[in-house]
Amino acid sequence: MQRPKTTRFQQLTAIIGNTFREAIRDRILYNLVIFVLLITLAAVFLGELTAGQEARVIVNLGLSSILLFGTFISIFVGVSIVWKEIEKRTVYAIFSKPVGRSTFLVGKYLGLCLTLTVNLAIMAAGVAVALIYVNGAGLIWPMLAGALLIALELTIVTAVAVMFSSFSTPALSALLTFFVFLIGHLSASLLDFARGIGSASAEAIFSAIYYLLPNFSHFSFIAQSSNGEFATLQAIGIAIAYAILFDVIFMSIATAVFSLRNFK
């Protein structure tokens, strides 16, 4: 009897689900223990040190930690996600079935994004509980808006990691992804700096970097969140569009390179 043919969407959801389960089995969520300890300690001890500013510090500390933990997971899981399948030769079993390489790669990417989103949601809930503990419930919504922007930033970092992992070794991919993360946060400042020193060549180089690589300042709203400010709908809209654009750009490169690879 012939088995019914699966649609591309079904294949995609199956890969997303498997990637998510695999990440959970790899104990990715263990980082939450450290995060919870950090935030709990901060909530308990910051009162004395900050003269009534503990809610603000918890938002800054919480969102900065979410960004840091999220980035590390994006980089280290993202760079090994494809490499592991090739190394364990499970990729051959998958490609012997009617699964496209782009479906496989996009599924892997979205599975990791799902893992990161769950991770981030739990961490944001932890920060919210800490805020309630220090009577700073008024900062919960601005904090969640800040967390949303971080989530968008992490989708780009993950796409970069998956892109590099599609043609490079995990160590080199991790290094290159970290550089993109670093430059993405500094590109606006570096361009200002180059304009300030008046060097035409430096300005040209940093302008190229500014436009070719993602500018993560679109997603930096941590300090504003700690002051109770909301990101405007326009800023969130631009950030979402910007993230989707770069996700598509990097995943297009990744699928193109991955499709050309010879697995024989």
Added chain:
Amino acid sequence: MRPIRTILPSVVLLVIGYGLVFALQPPPAAHYPITEGETPLLRGGMLRGFLLGGEGLAADWYWMKALQHVGVRMGAATSDTIDLDDLRDLNINLLYPYLDAATDLDPHFLAAYSYGAIVLPAIDRDHAIAIAEKGIRENPGQWRLLQHLGYIYWRSGEYELAADAYSRGANLDGSPPFLKLMAATMRSDAGSRATAREIYAQLAQQVADEATAAFASQKLAELDKLDAFDELDRALYEFREQNGHCPTNLPELTKVLLRGAIADNPQFRVDSSGRFVDAKGNPYAVQHEACSILRGSN
């Protein structure tokens, strides 16, 4: 299970290793001695944009350093009483750089502006004005910062400028009516103790950060103390007028004092041994030659 002695060499090495590390490590204070003219390693403006989104956290770090700096200097003060109107002798020279760095990194950090505007006038008037002006520039809708600027000018006796700052604050949306009142008071009765009491009472109630509110409360306690001195002086004068001599001890004044407002003053009470003491339990003393209360006695 393998016998525990198999891991014994590792445990011994660990203990010896950490013992040596502890011996080699200089005491923490030696790392960061507080020296004259010390400034933060990097100015906040230089760091902004280079901290991977952690500017807010760095601003908090500078804020905590500022509070710690003031706390350490206040704690190290040798004199029993600290003059909150003049803290220059305490060498709190890093407060402005720390607050400046914190507000460079987070220009909307209102607590840092408030604290600087309230404490810096006792150290450096120009720095106090600089931090308040910076706050107003970065947060043009915040009437509290104009209230603080008015306070700084009032402190330095520049009543017209203070009135102007209060008026500007009163014109902002959401500002409370007392700012208008303060602007008028600056032009008519700026130097009175009642004005000072109003200013500090508003600060103690309005500000969001505990450090500034605590400072304002301390100032209110000082004003209560001045009121207590005046009330005791008045009682001494009345006693001398009635009896032709200064009382030998303050409890002799009880009858006169009971008629005055001092009974409600938190800086005046009678302790278990019948002495007149302030809120901290320091006794008031009579200066017999002048027949007045000794100011420096507590």
